[in-house]
Amino acid sequence: MLDIRFEKTKQPKEKPADSVLGFGRYFSDHMFVMDYDKAHGWHDARIVPFANLSIHPASTVLHYGSEIFEGLKAYRIADGSIQLFRPEENIKRMNNSAERLCLPQLDPEFALYSLKEFVKTEADWVPHSEGTSLYLRPFMFGNDEHLGVHSVDHATYMIIASPSGSYYKEGINPVKIMIESEDVRAVRGGTGYAKCGGNYAASNRAGAKAEEKGYSQVLWLDGVHRKYIEEVGAMNVMFKISGEIVTPALSGSILPGITRKSCIEVLKDKGYKVSERLISVDEIRQAMKEGTLEEAWGTGTAAVVSPIGKLMYEDMEYIVNGQKIGPVTQMLYDTLTGIQFGRLPDPYGWIVKIQ
Ligand code: PLP
Ligand code: COI
Numbered sequence: 001m002l003d004i005r006f007e008k009t010k011q012p013k014e015k016p017a018d019s020v021l022g023f024g025r026y027f028s029d030h031m032f033v034m035d036y037d038k039a040h041g042w043h044d045a046r047i048v049p050f051a052n053l054s055i056h057p058a059s060t061v062l063h064y065g066s067e068i069f070e071g072l073k074a075y076r077i078a079d080g081s082i083q084l085f086r087p088e089e090n091i092k093r094m095n096n097s098a099e100r101l102c103l104p105q106l107d108p109e110f111a112l113y114s115l116k117e118f119v120k121t122e123a124d125w126v127p128h129s130e131g132t133s134l135y136l137r138p139f140m141f142g143n144d145e146h147l148g149v150h151s152v153d154h155a156t157y158m159i160i161a162s163p164s165g166s167y168y169k170e171g172i173n174p175v176k177i178m179i180e181s182e183d184v185r186a187v188r189g190g191t192g193y194a195k196c197g198g199n200y201a202a203s204n205r206a207g208a209k210a211e212e213k214g215y216s217q218v219l220w221l222d223g224v225h226r227k228y229i230e231e232v233g234a235m236n237v238m239f240k241i242s243g244e245i246v247t248p249a250l251s252g253s254i255l256p257g258i259t260r261k262s263c264i265e266v267l268k269d270k271g272y273k274v275s276e277r278l279i280s281v282d283e284i285r286q287a288m289k290e291g292t293l294e295e296a297w298g299t300g301t302a303a304v305v306s307p308i309g310k311l312m313y314e315d316m317e318y319i320v321n322g323q324k325i326g327p328v329t330q331m332l333y334d335t336l337t338g339i340q341f342g343r344l345p346d347p348y349g350w351i352v353k354i355q
Helices: 060-064 087-101 108-121 197-212 258-269 281-290 327-340
Strands: 030-037 041-049 067-069 072-076 082-085 133-142 154-164 175-179 217-221 229-232 236-241 244-248 274-277 293-300 304-313 316-319 351-353
Touching: 030 108, 041 108, 060 133, 067 087, 067 197, 082 108, 082 327, 087 108, 087 133, 087 258, 108 133, 108 154, 175 197, 197 217, 229 244, 236 258, 236 281, 244 258, 258 274, 258 293, 258 304, 258 327, 281 293, 281 304, 281 316, 293 327, 304 327
Parallel strands: 175 217, 175 304, 244 274
Antiparallel strands: 030 041, 030 154, 067 133, 072 082, 072 133, 082 351, 133 154, 217 229, 229 236, 236 244, 236 293, 293 304, 304 316
16 A cells, blocks of 8 residues: 655644635645556545645646545544544545546555545644534646646545534525526536536526525436436435335436435434325425425435425425425434444444544
């Protein structure tokens, strides 16, 4: 395995108070970096002071969007120790994203080792207050220094860390979501299942329109029929309709969320019926009109389990569950955060201890 060179910062930053964190606004003292080229593979793994990068103006990432990323959290538990939630799943997904974008594969064992070493280095940056964590952002970009369109010969892999609180300003309170009927996020055969920057760039226009109208995020419909529910901007989505829990199947155009997968496992374990299937927007609209849409929520690392209180479609606004968090949403939130923060046992073997 590669050695990791360590260069300690000479100017440690002052840490923000937990109460002002928000999401992704502050960064820790160090960053993990390693470089790739076709001849040498991955090399020069290092943890160095957090700093701006210097890249060639023709670098592939700046022109052709050759970038993938991941998101996971380091949690501080009651005894002061730190743990990760299913990091192997993030590494697996990063390699799937890399395969789709023709970026190099990571050695999963080294990727986990380097992630753990990095979190150990930044241990003091894992916040202590309820609901806070150190958000970890591994990412990789193509870094060839010419303008030809090709799969890349040079790449860089990095991890940065951001002490974070709630993703939405609403916290665990229900969010407002707008169903988008013009722009689409992805199609089968495209990059929807990969976590690549371009997917997010393409979703900004609809996101901005939703924000202007007072909604937190967009709920995407499929790119072919504009009829079937896909996912939210930064979350997968689940509904409870007449007692049945439904969520869009993984068809290639949505992100296979790790929180989604974990929720499905918890729900099945607790005896709920979960169907991963096509869900048309008409089915949701009908259920909202008839009052059979009992709960709706989003799932994601940053957003955790986030109740949806209002849904807007074609200029009609529908209230879900009286804009209150429903019992299944609450159970999932409590179970997942309970395991993540060590308040509950981990019967599934999801936790990886750091120190
Ligand atoms: N869908 C999109 C588009 C996302 O950005 C995210 C966040 O990572 C998710 C779903 C949820 O994925 P996960 O639960 O792995 O964080
Ligand atoms: C995450 O939940 O980790 C994400 O990556 C969502 C993000 C786009 C903010």
